[in-house]
Amino acid sequence: xxxxxxxxxxxxTFGAKILESKLDSLxxxxxxxxxSMLEVSRFLRSxxxxxxxxxxTLAGVDYKDRIEVVYVLYSMTHRHRxxxxxxxxxEGPKVHTVESCWAVxxxxxxxxxxxxxxxxxxxxxxxxxxxxxxxxxxxxxxDYKTPATYRDMPV
Amino acid sequence: MQVEYDGEVMTLNMxxxxxxxxxxxxxxxxxxxxxxxxxxxxxxxxxxxxEKHAENVxxxxxxxxxxxxxxxxxxxxxxxYVLAVEKLMGIQVNNRVRCIRIIMAELNRIASHLIAxxxxxxxxxxxxxxxxxxxxxxxxxxxxxxxxxxxxxYNYNWVGGLMFDVKPDFESKVMKFVDKFExxxxxxxxxxxxxxxxxxxxxxxxxxxxxxAISYGVTGPNLRGSGVKFDxxxxxxxxGYEEYDFDVQIGLGEHGxxxxxxxRYMVRIREVLESCRIIRQAVAKMTPGDxxxxxxxxxxxPAGEVYMRTECPRGELGYYIVSDGSVxxxxxxxxxxxxxxxxxxxxxxxxxxxxxxxxxxxxxxVVLGEIxx
Numbered sequence: 458x459x460x461x462x463x464x465x466x467x468x469x470t471f472g473a474k475i476l477e478s479k480l481d482s483l484x485x486x487x488x489x490x491x492x493s494m495l496e497v498s499r500f501l502r503s504x505x506x507x508x509x510x511x512x513x514t515l516a517g518v519d520y521k522d523r524i525e526v527v528y529v530l531y532s533m534t535h536r537h538r539x540x541x542x543x544x545x546x547x548e549g550p551k552v553h554t555v556e557s558c559w560a561v562x563x564x565x566x567x568x569x570x571x572x573x574x575x576x577x578x579x580x581x582x583x584x585x586x587x588x589x590x591x592x593x594x595x596x597x598x599x600d601y602k603t604p605a606t607y608r609d610m611p612v
Numbered sequence: 613m614q615v616e617y618d619g620e621v622m623t624l625n626m627x628x629x630x631x632x633x634x635x636x637x638x639x640x641x642x643x644x645x646x647x648x649x650x651x652x653x654x655x656x657x658x659x660x661x662x663e664k665h666a667e668n669v670x671x672x673x674x675x676x677x678x679x680x681x682x683x684x685x686x687x688x689x690x691x692x693y694v695l696a697v698e699k700l701m702g703i704q705v706n707n708r709v710r711c712i713r714i715i716m717a718e719l720n721r722i723a724s725h726l727i728a729x730x731x732x733x734x735x736x737x738x739x740x741x742x743x744x745x746x747x748x749x750x751x752x753x754x755x756x757x758x759x760x761x762x763x764x765x766y767n768y769n770w771v772g773g774l775m776f777d778v779k780p781d782f783e784s785k786v787m788k789f790v791d792k793f794e795x796x797x798x799x800x801x802x803x804x805x806x807x808x809x810x811x812x813x814x815x816x817x818x819x820x821x822x823x824x825a826i827s828y829g830v831t832g833p834n835l836r837g838s839g840v841k842f843d844x845x846x847x848x849x850x851x852g853y854e855e856y857d858f859d860v861q862i863g864l865g866e867h868g869x870x871x872x873x874x875x876r877y878m879v880r881i882r883e884v885l886e887s888c889r890i891i892r893q894a895v896a897k898m899t900p901g902d903x904x905x906x907x908x909x910x911x912x913x914p915a916g917e918v919y920m921r922t923e924c925p926r927g928e929l930g931y932y933i934v935s936d937g938s939v940x941x942x943x944x945x946x947x948x949x950x951x952x953x954x955x956x957x958x959x960x961x962x963x964x965x966x967x968x969x970x971x972x973x974x975x976x977x978v979v980l981g982e983i984x985x
Contacts (some may be wrong), residue, residue: 462642474775479951482852482917483699483700483916483917483919484916484917484918484919484932510826511826511829512829512929513829513919513921513928513930513947514919514945514947516818516943516945518942518943518945519933519943527932527945528918529930529932529947533826533840534843536847540919559827559829560824560827560829560955560956561827561828561829561952561955561956563955564796564952564954564955565784572663585656586655586656587655587656587659587984587985588656588659589656596661597663597664597667599941600924607829
């Protein structure tokens with residue numbers, strides 16, 4: 458399916474839960490209402506027309522006034538791709554985990570939590586993954602200040 | 613596999629300093645005697661904040677950082693990044709650049725698979741293949757050194773072109789290498805791949821089903837080892853790979869179930885021969901031209917975002933780049949193939965023996981520099 462068709466199908470199925478779509482981008486995407494992320498993911502994963510079985514990447518982006526989580530999806534069966542996004546507030550960003558749809562989301566979500574502070578509700582093991590457990594702050598936030606020391610060692 | 617545990621569970625740390633973890637990886641093993649009931653990978657020991665650095669340098673300045681992610685296949689790493697930026701800016705490169713990029717990427721794939729095969733033999737307890745592989749890899753590094761001056765971290769692929777044109781005798785040297793190398797693969801098969809002890813150690817171990825592999829986002833030789841015929845070079849071609857005649861090699865399960873360590877290993881060995889085929893065709897396709905003609909004067913992509921993936925030796929490497937229209941990337945996110953396969957490690961190693969953990973870890977061929985970034 459072409460991105461336009463996927464976006465149309467999503468719009469048809471979920472109506473107002475799809476907030477906006479941008480299809481003329483190099484990476485066409487649809488913005489999903491955060492509360493419906495799991496529902497939309499399940500649909501994309503299991504609907505026979507879509508079968509998005511491969512979560513290619515999950516990226517958090519800090520846009521200074523909001524945080525976006527980007528899910529790049531691909532279907533190994535139909536060989537088509539689509540991108541979902543959710544828009545979250547910078548203070549206390551929260552979205553439901555999609556671990557139940559794609560097992561790899563477990564680690565990707567841990568990374569987004571570690572580096573951007575996005576909390577994935579219902580995640581089985583939400584710990585830091587790249588940084589030490591007692592690290593403070595989330596480095597990929599645009600206003601992050603690198604601490605001078607970590608455990609009395611200069612950074 | 614169902615394992616009964618009656619004894620006391622002991623926690624054993626394998627790594628971070630361990631010769632067989634191929635870098636600084638710590639595996640927290642829960643063991644009952646020799647049986648591992650759980651293997652929890654702990655990563656991050658080599659985290660160098662690539663994504664944060666990338667936001668603070670200009671687009672051209674990111675290329676040397678990409679080299680340092682997967683230092684065994686630096687050509688492929690930088691290739692993915694420059695292709696992503698070129699896609700964002702709409703730059704088309706000429707035929708000569710495409711051919712040289714393909715030759716370099718495939719040579720680097722061979723070099724990387726030789727490390728994988730050689731060190732894998734070493735892990736299992738066979739030392740000679742390690743030396744054989746490194747002799748051939750040395751010839752590839754000599755070609756790289758002659759072209760761009762570096763043996764490991766090249767900074768050779770630039771956005772819109774290449775750092776230097778190749779030397780006049782480049783084609784003949786590459787062909788000489790390929791001619792010499794192909795018979796060596798046959799010898800390597802005799803020595804290692806078809807070795808009875810090696811097969812006993814690797815077949816039937818660390819089975820990864822196709823469903824597990826896809827759910828965990830496993831890509832590249834590890835996915836193909838599980839019998840899934842998927843290769844980005846075939847299924848989403850870039851650089852004109854669609855014009856090349858080569859086959860996607862998958863695990864066939866000659867020695868036990870499909871998706872075992874032996875299958876993953878063997879896919880790599882078959883792939884280097886496919887790479888040789890591609891190199892021969894690329895050399896024949898090379899035409900004269902200026903390798904720097906498309907390099908933009910100012911590297912300032914329009915605002916927007918792009919996701920570009922390429923087939924690296926270790927799987928598909930994706931770059932998600934967000935541009936805000938300035939000279940620096942707003943966000944660079946790397947989808948690392950080693951990261952995703954490491955997340956599946958716990959699943960495929962459950963119930964294995966401690967010695968098999970080494971066999972499984974070697975067969976998925978991870979580079980920690982790319983996992984931790």
